[in-house]
Amino acid sequence: xxxxxDLEAFHGPLDLLLYLLEEQQxxxxxxxxxxxxxxYLEYLQQTEELNLEHIGDFLIMATYLLNLKSxxxxxxxxxxxxxxxxxxxxxxxxxxxxxxKKYKKLAEYLLSRHNGDLPRVFFRDSEDEMTGIxxxxxxxxxxxxxxQSFLRDLPDTKEKFKLPQGDVNISxxxxxxxxxxxxxxxxxxxxxxxxxVISFREALAFFLAxxxxxxxxxxxAVQEKRFGEIKIRLQVAV
Amino acid sequence: MLMRDQIxxxxxxxxxxxxxxxxxxxLVEILDIPLLELKExxxxxxxxxxxxxxxxxxxxxxxxxxMLCTRPAYSDILSRMEKPLRKRLSAAALDTLAIVAYxxxxxxxxxxxxxxxxxxxxxxxxxxxxxxxEVGHKAVLGKPVLYATTEExxxxxxxxxxxxxxxxxxx
Amino acid sequence: MLMRDQIxxxxxxxxxxxxxxxxxxxLVEILDIPLLELKExxxxxxxxxxxxxxxxxxxxxxxxxxMLCTRPAYSDILSRMEKPLRKRLSAAALDTLAIVAYxxxxxxxxxxxxxxxxxxxxxxxxxxxxxxxEVGHKAVLGKPVLYATTEExxxxxxxxxxxxxxxxxxx
Numbered sequence: 001x002x003x004x005x006d007l008e009a010f011h012g013p014l015d016l017l018l019y020l021l022e023e024q025q026x027x028x029x030x031x032x033x034x035x036x037x038x039x040y041l042e043y044l045q046q047t048e049e050l051n052l053e054h055i056g057d058f059l060i061m062a063t064y065l066l067n068l069k070s071x072x073x074x075x076x077x078x079x080x081x082x083x084x085x086x087x088x089x090x091x092x093x094x095x096x097x098x099x100x101k102k103y104k105k106l107a108e109y110l111l112s113r114h115n116g117d118l119p120r121v122f123f124r125d126s127e128d129e130m131t132g133i134x135x136x137x138x139x140x141x142x143x144x145x146x147x148q149s150f151l152r153d154l155p156d157t158k159e160k161f162k163l164p165q166g167d168v169n170i171s172x173x174x175x176x177x178x179x180x181x182x183x184x185x186x187x188x189x190x191x192x193x194x195x196x197v198i199s200f201r202e203a204l205a206f207f208l209a210x211x212x213x214x215x216x217x218x219x220x221a222v223q224e225k226r227f228g229e230i231k232i233r234l235q236v237a238v
Numbered sequence: 239m240l241m242r243d244q245i246x247x248x249x250x251x252x253x254x255x256x257x258x259x260x261x262x263x264x265l266v267e268i269l270d271i272p273l274l275e276l277k278e279x280x281x282x283x284x285x286x287x288x289x290x291x292x293x294x295x296x297x298x299x300x301x302x303x304x305m306l307c308t309r310p311a312y313s314d315i316l317s318r319m320e321k322p323l324r325k326r327l328s329a330a331a332l333d334t335l336a337i338v339a340y341x342x343x344x345x346x347x348x349x350x351x352x353x354x355x356x357x358x359x360x361x362x363x364x365x366x367x368x369x370x371x372e373v374g375h376k377a378v379l380g381k382p383v384l385y386a387t388t389e390e391x392x393x394x395x396x397x398x399x400x401x402x403x404x405x406x407x408x409x
Numbered sequence: 410m411l412m413r414d415q416i417x418x419x420x421x422x423x424x425x426x427x428x429x430x431x432x433x434x435x436l437v438e439i440l441d442i443p444l445l446e447l448k449e450x451x452x453x454x455x456x457x458x459x460x461x462x463x464x465x466x467x468x469x470x471x472x473x474x475x476m477l478c479t480r481p482a483y484s485d486i487l488s489r490m491e492k493p494l495r496k497r498l499s500a501a502a503l504d505t506l507a508i509v510a511y512x513x514x515x516x517x518x519x520x521x522x523x524x525x526x527x528x529x530x531x532x533x534x535x536x537x538x539x540x541x542x543e544v545g546h547k548a549v550l551g552k553p554v555l556y557a558t559t560e561e562x563x564x565x566x567x568x569x570x571x572x573x574x575x576x577x578x579x580x
Contacts, residue, residue: 011330012355057355099352102406106336107329109404113395114327116317119310120396121296122426124257144575146500147507243463248486251465251479255487257428268489292414292457294422308422315419316426318439365500 013061014100016043021097028097031090033072037065068093173209178234181219186234190221193232245269246283253297253306259389261303280304298398300389307398334360335369335391340406343373343384361385369394416440417454424468424477432474451475505531506540506562510574514544514555532556540565 010016020039021028044058071089088094112118181188193210197203210232213219223230240248248269253260266273280297287296296309308316327335337352338344350357364370368390375381392399411419419440424431437444451468458467467480479487498506508523509515521528535541539561546552558571568574 011333012353014354061354096352096354100354103333103336103340103352106340106404106406107332110332110336110339110395111327113397116313116396119313121298121307121310121313121398122316122396122422123305123307123393124254124426124428141575142503142507144507146504147511246463247465247480248483249465250463251483251487252490254425254466254477254479255490264490268486286463292417292421294418294420295425306425308425309418312419312422315439316422319423319426319435362500371497 013040013058014097015104016040016058017061018097018101018104028094028101031094031097033065033069033090037062037069040065064093170205170209170212173205174213177206177209177213177232178218181232181234188232190230190232240269240271242279245271245279249279249283249304250306253304258393259300259303259305265304300392300399310396313396330360331364334364335387338364338370338385339387339391339400339403342386343376344386345376345382345384347382349385411440411442413450416442416450420450420454420475421477424475430471430474430476436475501531502535505535506558509535509541509556510558510562510571513557514547515557516547516553516555518553520556 010019017036017040020026020036020043021031026032026036041062044055044062047055068089109118113120177193180193193206194203197206210219210221214221217235220233220235221230222233249265252265252268262273262276266276269276271279280299284297284299287293294308294312295306298305298307333353334349334357337349341348341352346357346361349361361370365372365385368388370385370391371388372383373386374384376384387400391397397403420436423436423439433444433447437447440447442450451470455468455470458464465479465483466477469476469478504524505520505528508520512519512523517528517532520532532541536543536556539559541556541562542559543554544557545555547555562568563570
């Protein structure tokens with residue numbers, strides 16, 4: 001499978017899952033979670049463009065699937081007692097997929113009505129909204145609600161939204177990281193880098209500096225085992 | 239005072255002019271007849287329209303009012319007509335509309351739960367197109383807005399009422 | 410092939426849906442019948458409509474086409490209908506009005522800053538509807554126009570004054 005996957009074509013993670021199931025004629029009622037999870041992740045990885053806003057919901061589903069997969073694969077000792085006996089951890093997913101499928105069918109029905117493929121009635125075109133005067137109606141509570149929602153989005157506290165004041169500088173941070181590494185045998189654990197960091201902006205600067213160093217191949221980041229520590233090492237000049 | 243036939247003709251004219259639903263109260267006021275008589279006359283008219291082979295129209299009762307529309311038998315012919323402005327709906331819009339249509343009144347969070355994706359933008363679009371509207375607030379924490387489909391929704395999909403939607407459980 | 414009665418019903422439906430004149434060519438195409446037959450049928454229909462005391466509608470021939478409209482006999486009744494259409498404001502209009510109401514006088518740039526989107530069109534619409542008006546210029550570079558809500562705004566929202574707007578700080 002080396003074609004480009006277009007995630008935008010799917011309206012959401014459920015849509016993609018349904019597609020995967022249907023493509024292989026798998027039963028919704030008996031989803032092979034391990035298989036489907038792998039395929040789902042593969043799909044995400046093949047997606048060329050990562051539109052974060054769009055992919056967010058897909059990632060949420062990915063973590064959900066991974067969690068489900070691990071619950072099914074690992075024989076759990078404790079949880080079995082908590083959950084009702086015989087309950088399938090997949091049940092919720094199955095129900096969601098069935099629901100979603102139902103609404104998709106209805107959407108198709110609506111579309112064919114819209115297109116006039118099904119017997120339908122027609123109403124008068126009302127583009128020229130009559131000759132009458134129109135009377136606007138509104139209510140003040142609506143106004144208030146509407147304005148409230150803007151206030152929520154606005155930066156209301158000053159500290160939270162300080163303008164950049166040149167207090168953090170990425171190239172400075174890059175030097176700092178290299179210096180740190182030099183002091184400690186040329187190796188550091190990622191988390192240690194962030195010790196003593198006080199502001200979010202500073203943490204961000206550190207992180208960007210690190211990425212930049214990796215890009216310049218001045219340092220490398222290594223994770224020796226899954227979920228293990230990430231080590232940062234000075235690259236030896238070749 | 240109008241004769242019964244004249245009242246019928248007047249009702250037809252009124253329903254024709256107003257391209258949307260005309261409330262019973264308004265009809266009572268315009269025609270200056272008692273509500274009971276109005277209802278009686280409209281029941282008669284609905285039957286007459288249905289039995290008239292030469293007629294292409296029917297009267298439907300909707301949300302405490304009446305509305306004139308075509309008979310479904312002519313949908314083929316009518317879909318050949320050039321539409322002045324067909325609202326094109328995206329698949330995402332259709333999905334969302336289907337959910338609202340069946341679950342109304344429904345909150346945005348409930349829609350998102352079913353779709354599995356953020357839906358604020360699509361809900362706003364449907365509101366702007368007049369296909370759904372706010373109908374109140376759910377009595378739970380945060381008092382989220384409840385949405386329902388509009389008369390415009392019925393018009394766009396050629397439905398004479400929500401009851402015409404296919405049964406969910408059947409499929 | 411349609412029967413004559415069916416054609417009549419179809420014509421009625423077509424003329425009804427299109428709220429304006431439908432050309433003969435278009436009718437010929439939609440109904441798939443010869444022009445001569447169409448003309449004949451429409452002559453018959455015009456007579457039938459005129460003789461139908463129960464009907465409030467008539468067909469008129471106009472600029473090489475036909476149009477369905479009400480009979481003049483019901484103009485009195487129809488004029489009683491001309492009650493103002495109640496129209497809701499769009500969500501965008503409402504948002505913008507809310508901002509102007511609470512932050513007036515305000516410039517367009519400031520509105521855009523809060524809404525996060527270009528707002529010239531919506532500001533113009535609100536001006537046209539008489540809900541906001543220009544009240545002066547801000548004493549900053551470029552002297553941008555300041556907007557405020559109008560008396561019409563108060564009427565539409567049923568307020569006796571701006572102080573009646575719900576308090577923002579309350580919740």
